[in-house]
Amino acid sequence: MTDGAAVKQPARGTLGAVRITIRVRPGASHPGVGGQHDGALVVRVSARAVGGQATAAALAAVAAAFGVRPRDVRLVTGAASRTKIVDVPGGDPAVLARLLAQDSRG
Numbered sequence: 001m002t003d004g005a006a007v008k009q010p011a012r013g014t015l016g017a018v019r020i021t022i023r024v025r026p027g028a029s030h031p032g033v034g035g036q037h038d039g040a041l042v043v044r045v046s047a048r049a050v051g052g053q054a055t056a057a058a059l060a061a062v063a064a065a066f067g068v069r070p071r072d073v074r075l076v077t078g079a080a081s082r083t084k085i086v087d088v089p090g091g092d093p094a095v096l097a098r099l100l101a102q103d104s105r106g
Contacts, residue, residue, distance in 0.1 A: 025043070025045070
């Protein structure tokens with residue numbers, strides 16, 4: 001389940017980080033992290049996609065799901081897109097596998 005799309009090899013300078021492709025669903029009535037959309041980890045947030053609010057909420061949700069500090073999760077690409085790539089320092093690939101296996105409908 002963690003082949004290619006959702007998890008990448010750490011980039012240079014991200015030793016000990018898990019690089020994840022996420023798909024943000026802003027305005028969700030049931031926020032949460034779990035499931036897949038085209039191989040990306042689904043992150044549902046109640047914040048709207050206005051002024052970066054949904055992105056900030058998504059990064060905080062990813063941090064909570066992996067048990068790391070929100071300030072440690074780094075957006076690599078996709079600031080204005082629903083599909084984003086993030087680095088999660090100290091992220092556990094087993095946690096990612098569990099999250100990807102969940103139902104994404106929330």
